[in-house]
Amino acid sequence: MGHNGAVTRSDANTSSRRRWIALGAFFLVLVVAGGLAFGWNAWRQAPPAVVDQPIASPPTATATPKAPIVVIVSIDGFNPEGLALLGKASAPHLTQIAQRGASTMNARTSRDSTKTLPNHTGMLTGREINGAHGHGVDFNDDNGSTLAADTGTYVPGIFDVAHDRGLRTAFFAEKDKFTYLLRSWDSVHGAADTTGDDNGADKIDHWNIADAAQIVSEATSLIEAQHTDVIFVHLASADRAGHAHGWLSDAYLTALVSVDDSIGAIRTAIDTSERPATLIVTSDHGGPHGNTIHSDSTQLANVRIPFMVYGDAVAKPGDLYELNPARTNPTNRLADGTRDHPIRNIDATNTALGILGLVPISGAVSTTWPPIQLR
Numbered sequence: 001m002g003h004n005g006a007v008t009r010s011d012a013n014t015s016s017r018r019r020w021i022a023l024g025a026f027f028l029v030l031v032v033a034g035g036l037a038f039g040w041n042a043w044r045q046a047p048p049a050v051v052d053q054p055i056a057s058p059p060t061a062t063a064t065p066k067a068p069i070v071v072i073v074s075i076d077g078f079n080p081e082g083l084a085l086l087g088k089a090s091a092p093h094l095t096q097i098a099q100r101g102a103s104t105m106n107a108r109t110s111r112d113s114t115k116t117l118p119n120h121t122g123m124l125t126g127r128e129i130n131g132a133h134g135h136g137v138d139f140n141d142d143n144g145s146t147l148a149a150d151t152g153t154y155v156p157g158i159f160d161v162a163h164d165r166g167l168r169t170a171f172f173a174e175k176d177k178f179t180y181l182l183r184s185w186d187s188v189h190g191a192a193d194t195t196g197d198d199n200g201a202d203k204i205d206h207w208n209i210a211d212a213a214q215i216v217s218e219a220t221s222l223i224e225a226q227h228t229d230v231i232f233v234h235l236a237s238a239d240r241a242g243h244a245h246g247w248l249s250d251a252y253l254t255a256l257v258s259v260d261d262s263i264g265a266i267r268t269a270i271d272t273s274e275r276p277a278t279l280i281v282t283s284d285h286g287g288p289h290g291n292t293i294h295s296d297s298t299q300l301a302n303v304r305i306p307f308m309v310y311g312d313a314v315a316k317p318g319d320l321y322e323l324n325p326a327r328t329n330p331t332n333r334l335a336d337g338t339r340d341h342p343i344r345n346i347d348a349t350n351t352a353l354g355i356l357g358l359v360p361i362s363g364a365v366s367t368t369w370p371p372i373q374l375r
């Protein structure tokens with residue numbers, strides 16, 4: 001019994017060992033075959049395709065439209081006559097943005113000023129300079145203070161509205177004076193976020209003040225990364241050439257060609273964006289032919305600027321004033337007095353907020369004007 005038992009046990013052990021060997025060999029073959037297959041795949045297409053595959057969206061997610069991206073580009077000192085002189089051959093991107101977007105070459109600066117900092121403050125707050133709801137920035141240099149300190153009340157901008165609602169924001173400029181605006185909305189001076197989740201007082205997630213090559217590269221990368229919702233870019237080279245050599249001079253036109261290159265890089269990122277993306281191009285002021293000073297706001301050449309909207313939000317390309325009969329297409333320096341609602345650069349903020357599906361800036365003078373229609 002013991003012997004039989006031993007034999008049986010021994011047989012069982014031998015049989016079990018054989019099974020383990022067979023199983024081991026089987027798995028060895030699997031591992032080798034798997035390794036070969038992986039190696040073959042890796043060789044055939046490296047890196048393996050599975051690594052880069054986006055996770056398939058559940059059916060409910062495909063029904064949800066993707067959130068929009070808006071990029072506002074201000075071309076400092078952009079007299080639209082410069083674009084007309086260059087034409088499509090020399091400035092292909094700005095020309096096509098004008099033609100394929102909803103655009104006008106007859107928009108206006110702020111009513112009160114043709115200076116850089118006042119107009120950019122308006123562009124980013126939707127406010128005029130003077131009056132009860134004015135942003136108050138009539139000076140043109142960083143005074144080391146903030147909008148809130150200078151006006152005695154907090155002045156929200158496009159970044160407040162977007163950031164307080166959980167959107168991501170970016171700000172790029174070529175001139176140091178823009179530090180005034182960055183400071184006004186930074187973690188120390190920005191307002192508390194009392195709307196929904198607390199996204200903090202710092203209204204601008206990503207910013208830089210640097211030359212055009214650097215900031216255009218950063219802005220383009222942010223669009224490509226698809227995680228920033230509203231991006232502002234200021235390009236200065238046309239203005240610098242205007243101040244040095246006169247507006248519409250050869251140097252000015254050459255600078256505008258370089259601006260067109262920058263616009264082209266941003267436009268490519270807009271065109272290839274998976275999220276619906278829209279580009280708004282406008283300016284802080286124009287400049288007088290052959291002259292180097294643009295501060296006289298009674299001169300048509302200083303107050304007349306382009307306003308172009310290009311990309312996903314534009315359903316009907318064409319003339320912005322034809323799309324917006326409620327706005328006055330001005331035949332002179334400003335619109336006629338009683339219907340003083342031309343399309344202005346300060347429309348940029350509320351137009352962008354509308355595209356983003358957000359509320360307009362409360363109290364901003366442009367909020368009381370008929371909103372700009374793009375379709």
Ligand SMILES: [Zn+2]
Nearest residue numbers: 076077116284
């Ligand atoms: Zn300027």
